[in-house]
Amino acid sequence: MLRIAVSSCYNCLGHLHAGPNEPYPGQQLTNPETAMPSAAPSALEFACRMPKAELHVHIEGTLEPQLAFALARRNGITLPYADEDALRAAYHFADLQSFLDLYYSCASVLRTADDFTDLMLAYLKRAKADQVVHTEIFFDPQTHTARGVPMGTVIEGLIAGIKEGRLRLGISAKLILCFLRHLSEGEAFDTLTEAEPFLDYIDGFGLDSSERGHPPKKFASVFEKCRALGKPVVAHAGEEGPPCYITEALDILKACRIDHGVRAVEDSALLERLVREQVPLTVCPLSNVRLCVYPDMRTHSLPQLLAAGAMVTINSDDPAYFGGYMNDNIRAVQAAFCLDEQTWRRVGRNSIEASWASTEEKAVWLAQLDPVG
Numbered sequence: 001m002l003r004i005a006v007s008s009c010y011n012c013l014g015h016l017h018a019g020p021n022e023p024y025p026g027q028q029l030t031n032p033e034t035a036m037p038s039a040a041p042s043a044l045e046f047a048c049r050m051p052k053a054e055l056h057v058h059i060e061g062t063l064e065p066q067l068a069f070a071l072a073r074r075n076g077i078t079l080p081y082a083d084e085d086a087l088r089a090a091y092h093f094a095d096l097q098s099f100l101d102l103y104y105s106c107a108s109v110l111r112t113a114d115d116f117t118d119l120m121l122a123y124l125k126r127a128k129a130d131q132v133v134h135t136e137i138f139f140d141p142q143t144h145t146a147r148g149v150p151m152g153t154v155i156e157g158l159i160a161g162i163k164e165g166r167l168r169l170g171i172s173a174k175l176i177l178c179f180l181r182h183l184s185e186g187e188a189f190d191t192l193t194e195a196e197p198f199l200d201y202i203d204g205f206g207l208d209s210s211e212r213g214h215p216p217k218k219f220a221s222v223f224e225k226c227r228a229l230g231k232p233v234v235a236h237a238g239e240e241g242p243p244c245y246i247t248e249a250l251d252i253l254k255a256c257r258i259d260h261g262v263r264a265v266e267d268s269a270l271l272e273r274l275v276r277e278q279v280p281l282t283v284c285p286l287s288n289v290r291l292c293v294y295p296d297m298r299t300h301s302l303p304q305l306l307a308a309g310a311m312v313t314i315n316s317d318d319p320a321y322f323g324g325y326m327n328d329n330i331r332a333v334q335a336a337f338c339l340d341e342q343t344w345r346r347v348g349r350n351s352i353e354a355s356w357a358s359t360e361e362k363a364v365w366l367a368q369l370d371p372v373g
């Protein structure tokens with residue numbers, strides 16, 4: 001067969017022969033972004049099985065339709081969708097804002113500490129199945145406090161889930177409190193004040209929600225306060241927003257990781273800096289395609305970031321909404337770019353090294369990633 005002759009990698013066939021939206025041989029038609037070819041190459045198997053950290057996942061974005069309806073029933077809430085299928089059918093997003101509108105609507109089913117515990121445990125189980133050994137999880141308290149759910153209820157529930165996850169599943173997790181950037185810095189300060197009694201349970205601070213028109217510098221003062229509290233900070237930047245938002249996140253907010261950062265390829269000096277300083281980028285491939293940052297996976301900037309030597313990690317962002325968890329993202333990347341095992345090992349190492357796990361924990365996981373002998 002001509003197709004076999006031009007490439008020994010089954011995944012690459014689609015890249016060579018199919019149009020941007022056409023299925024390629026072996027690809028399942030039900031979910032093209034996450035489909036796994038029938039003859040999986042060993043690099044893909046390695047990537048799926050390697051121990052890895054997930055550093056960019058929003059706990060509210062792990063709310064699956066089944067759990068959303070179960071919590072709605074438990075709390076006597078009516079969702080504006082007839083059933084789970086109707087909710088899933090609404091998962092067609094034109095951009096980040098259209099997703100956020102649905103996302104905030106679904107989050108309304110989260111009311112009690114038990115709801116947050118159930119949500120956390122459901123995610124940790126799913127992450128564990130994808131060989132995620134450690135995860136640093138965003139939560140958006142303003143989404144809940146604005147509905148009258150106390151900060152303590154949210155954090156108590158999430159922490160109970162993390163403790164149970166560690167005990168039952170052996171998975172390690174940390175919490176990152178995110179400020180909603182479409183709200184004011186004053187409201188972020190109010191949130192920080194509410195969170196201060198729970199600082200022992202918060203491992204860092206982040207910035208998420210609608211990026212365009214809300215540059216990192218808008219939150220310069222509140223992030224200064226977060227750093228003064230001794231916590232590391234991260235920020236979403238360079239997803240829909242321009243590359244200069246990445247620079248602001250680094251220079252003004254002093255972010256130690258950039259969440260997304262995929263538009264860095266548009267500014268060569270910035271990309272050089274990210275590589276030179278080895279700033280971790282928490283890239284979320286399926287999210288970027290679902291939110292139309294890229295028209296399809298094959299046009300994603302990931303290969304350019306990797307080729308430049310950037311410290312790339314792969315993450316699921318809001319997996320319930322974007323078509324998949326950690327290994328679904330890995331499969332989608334592999335189907336588009338056919339990375340080799342060495343590159344996947346590097347991505348795995350990046351995720352562990354960029355995490356806030358202890359030196360001892362990192363050493364254990366890194367040793368598991370190294371080639372035998």
Ligand SMILES: [Zn+2]
Pocket residue numbers: 056058208236259317318
């Ligand atoms: Zn995100």
